[in-house]
Amino acid sequence: xxxxxxxxxxxxxxxxNEKTALRNINLTLEEGDFVTLIGGNGSGKSTLLNCIxxxxxxxxxxxxxxxxxxxxxxxxxxxxxxGRVFQDPMxxxxxxxxxxENLALAYRRGKxxxxxxxxxxxxxxxxxxxxxxxxLGLENRxxxxxxxxxxxxxxxxxxxxxxxRKPKLLLLDEHTAALDPKTAxxxxxxxxxxxxxxxxxxxxxxxxxxxxxxYGNRLIMMHDGSILLDIKGETKQQLTVEDLLxxxxxxxxxxxxxxxxxxx
Amino acid sequence: MLQIILGAxxxxxxxxxxxxxxxxxxxxxxxADLTVEGSIAxxxxxxxxxxxxxxxxxxxxxxxxxxxxAAGLITGLLHTRLKIPALLSGILTMIALxxxxxxxxxxxxxxxxxxDTVYTAFKDMGLDKIAVFVNLGxxxxxxxxxxxxxxxxxxxxxxxxxxxTETGCAVRATGDNPQMSRAQGINTNNMIILGxxxxxxxxxxxxxxIAQQQNFADVQMGIGSxxxxxxxxxxxxxxxxxxxxxxxxxSLVLGAITYRVIIAFVLExxxxxxxxKLFTAITVAIALALPVFKSYLRPIAKSVKGxx
Numbered sequence: 001x002x003x004x005x006x007x008x009x010x011x012x013x014x015x016x017n018e019k020t021a022l023r024n025i026n027l028t029l030e031e032g033d034f035v036t037l038i039g040g041n042g043s044g045k046s047t048l049l050n051c052i053x054x055x056x057x058x059x060x061x062x063x064x065x066x067x068x069x070x071x072x073x074x075x076x077x078x079x080x081x082x083g084r085v086f087q088d089p090m091x092x093x094x095x096x097x098x099x100x101e102n103l104a105l106a107y108r109r110g111k112x113x114x115x116x117x118x119x120x121x122x123x124x125x126x127x128x129x130x131x132x133x134x135x136l137g138l139e140n141r142x143x144x145x146x147x148x149x150x151x152x153x154x155x156x157x158x159x160x161x162x163x164x165r166k167p168k169l170l171l172l173d174e175h176t177a178a179l180d181p182k183t184a185x186x187x188x189x190x191x192x193x194x195x196x197x198x199x200x201x202x203x204x205x206x207x208x209x210x211x212x213x214x215y216g217n218r219l220i221m222m223h224d225g226s227i228l229l230d231i232k233g234e235t236k237q238q239l240t241v242e243d244l245l246x247x248x249x250x251x252x253x254x255x256x257x258x259x260x261x262x263x264x
Numbered sequence: 265m266l267q268i269i270l271g272a273x274x275x276x277x278x279x280x281x282x283x284x285x286x287x288x289x290x291x292x293x294x295x296a297d298l299t300v301e302g303s304i305a306x307x308x309x310x311x312x313x314x315x316x317x318x319x320x321x322x323x324x325x326x327x328x329x330x331x332x333x334a335a336g337l338i339t340g341l342l343h344t345r346l347k348i349p350a351l352l353s354g355i356l357t358m359i360a361l362x363x364x365x366x367x368x369x370x371x372x373x374x375x376x377x378x379x380d381t382v383y384t385a386f387k388d389m390g391l392d393k394i395a396v397f398v399n400l401g402x403x404x405x406x407x408x409x410x411x412x413x414x415x416x417x418x419x420x421x422x423x424x425x426x427x428x429t430e431t432g433c434a435v436r437a438t439g440d441n442p443q444m445s446r447a448q449g450i451n452t453n454n455m456i457i458l459g460x461x462x463x464x465x466x467x468x469x470x471x472x473x474i475a476q477q478q479n480f481a482d483v484q485m486g487i488g489s490x491x492x493x494x495x496x497x498x499x500x501x502x503x504x505x506x507x508x509x510x511x512x513x514x515s516l517v518l519g520a521i522t523y524r525v526i527i528a529f530v531l532e533x534x535x536x537x538x539x540x541k542l543f544t545a546i547t548v549a550i551a552l553a554l555p556v557f558k559s560y561l562r563p564i565a566k567s568v569k570g571x572x
Binding site: 053075076077079080082084086090091092093094095096097101104105106108109110111113114115116117118119161 | 426428429430431432433434436437440441443444445446447448449450451452
C-alpha cells in the first residue's frame with residue numbers, strides 16, 4: 001500500500017543550519033495497517049509524513065502509494081490518494097467557508113473540478129447523514145462558517161473530510177496534540193472508529209506513548225531521522241510504556257528525553 | 265445638486281467594476297494586487313486606440329478585457345511559477361504596463377471626441393432626449409448610467425454563478441487556506457492565476473468604460489487606482505455589510521458609488537482637487553486601522569457601560 005525506499009531529507013543543506021531530518025528511511029505498510037509513529041522532537045516523524053504527502057520533496061529515494069510512484073508528484077496531485085489531518089485545527093479546514101462547502105471541497109478530492117455547481121442538494125443530505133454520528137450537532141448547522149467552530153469540532157470535521165472519499169492512505173499528524181485532553185480522547189475514539197469501519201490504511205504520528213500503544217496494529221519509533229523500533233503483531237498488543245522505554249534505551253543507547261511524551 | 269449626485273453615481277458604477285476586481289484579489293485571494301494600476305490604464309488605452317482605429321466600441325471593450333486578463337496572467341506566472349512575492353509581482357507588471365500602455369497609445373493620451381463609444385447606441389435610442397431628464401439637466405448622464413447598470417448587473421450575475429461552481433469554490437478555498445486546498449487536491453497555483461486573470465480583466469473593462477465616458481485615455485489614469493478600489497471595498501463592507509456573497513457584491517457597487525459621492529461632496533465644499541489622493545489615502549488608512557481603534561475603544565466602552 002505504502003512503500004518508502006531509501007529516503008533521505010536534509011534541510012538547509014550546505015549552511016550552518018544544516019539538519020538531516022531523514023536518513024535512509026525504509027518502510028512498507030500493508031493494506032489495512034494502522035501504524036502509530038512515535039518519537040521525540042526532531043526525530044523526523046512529521047518530516048516523514050510531510051515527505052509522503054508531498055509538502056517536502058525528498059533528496060533521495062522513492063515513495064510509492066498503491067503502485068503509484070509519487071516521489072516527483074506535487075502535493076495537490078498526491079491528494080487524490082491521501083487523506084490528511086493536521087496538528088493545528090485551523091489548517092485542515094477553510095475558516096471563511098461553510099461546513100457544507102468544506103465537505104463539498106473534500107468530496108471532490110481527486111476529481112476534475114469544472115463549472116458544475118460546487119455543491120448539490122443531494123450532497124447536503126449525504127453530509128447531514130455523515131455529520132450525525134459525530135454527535136456534535138453540526139448536521140443542523142451546515143451553512144455555518146467553520147471559523148466559528150471549536151478546535152475539537154474542526155478536527156472532527158477535518159477527519160470526516162479526510163475520509164469522505166476513501167483514501168488509499170490516511171495521514172494523521174499529531175492531530176489531537178492541540179486539543180484539551182477530553183476532546184483529544186473523543187477525537188481519537190472517532191478516528192479509531194472511522195479507521196475500523198472503512199479499513200483504512202493509516203499512519204498516525206503521536207507524541208503520546210499510551211495512545212501509540214493503545215491504538216493500531218503496529219508501532220514505529222523514530223530517533224534522529226531513522227526508524228529505531230518497528231513493533232507489530234502479538235508483541236505490539238502486549239506492549240507497555242516501560243517496555244517501550246527499555247527497548248528505546250537498548251536500541252539507541254540513550255535515555256528517552258521527551259517529557260511531553262512521558263507525562264501525558 | 266441632483267446633477268452632482270447622479271454624476272457621482274455614474275462614475276461610481278463604472279469604477280465599481282474595478283472595485284469588484286480588487287475585491288477578488290484583495291478579499292478572496294488575500295493578495296494586494298498592484299497590477300490593477302497598470303491594467304485599468306491598459307483597458308483604457310486598448311479601447312481608445314481600437315476605437316480610434318475604427319473598431320466597433322463593444323469589440324474594443326472586449327479587447328480591453330483580453331488585455332487585462334493577459335496582464336493578470338503575467339502577474340500570476342511571476343508569483344506562482346517564479347515564486348516572486350505577490351506584491352512585488354504586481355508592481356513589476358504595473359511598471360512594465362506603463363511602457364506597454366505608452367506603446368499602445370503612441371503618446372501620453374488619446375482623445376475620443378466625436379468618436380462612437382459604447383454609450384452612443386444608448387444615446388441613439390433617445391435616452392438622452394427624454395424631457396424629464398433634459399429639464400433636470402442630467403440627460404447626458406442617463407445613457408451612461410443605463411449601460412453601466414447593465415454591465416454591473418451582468419458581471420455580478422456571472423461572478424455569483426462562477427464562485428458557486430466547483431472551480432469558483434476552489435478559488436475561494438485557495439484564498440482562504442492554501443494548505444488545506446492542496447490537501448484536497450486543488451492546484452492552488454492555477455487558482456491564484458485564474459483569480460488574477462478574472463480580476464484584471466474586470467479592471468481593464470472598467471478602464472475601457474471610463475475612457476469612453478470621459479472621451480480620452482491617459483497613460484497616467486491608473487495612478488492611485490488601487491487605493492480607490494480598496495477604499496470602495498472597505499466603505500462597502502463597513503456601510504452595507506458582508507453577509508452573503510451576493511450581498512457583498514452589491515455592497516461593493518454601493519461602496520464604489522458612496523466613495524464617488526463623498527469625493528464629489530468634499531470637492532463641492534471646496535477641497536482642492538490636487539489633495540484628492542491624499543484624502544483618499546488617509547481615508548483608507550483609517551478604515552484599515554479600524555480594528556486597532558476598536559480594540560482600544562472596547563475597554564473604554566466597557567467601563568462606560570459598567571459605570572452606568
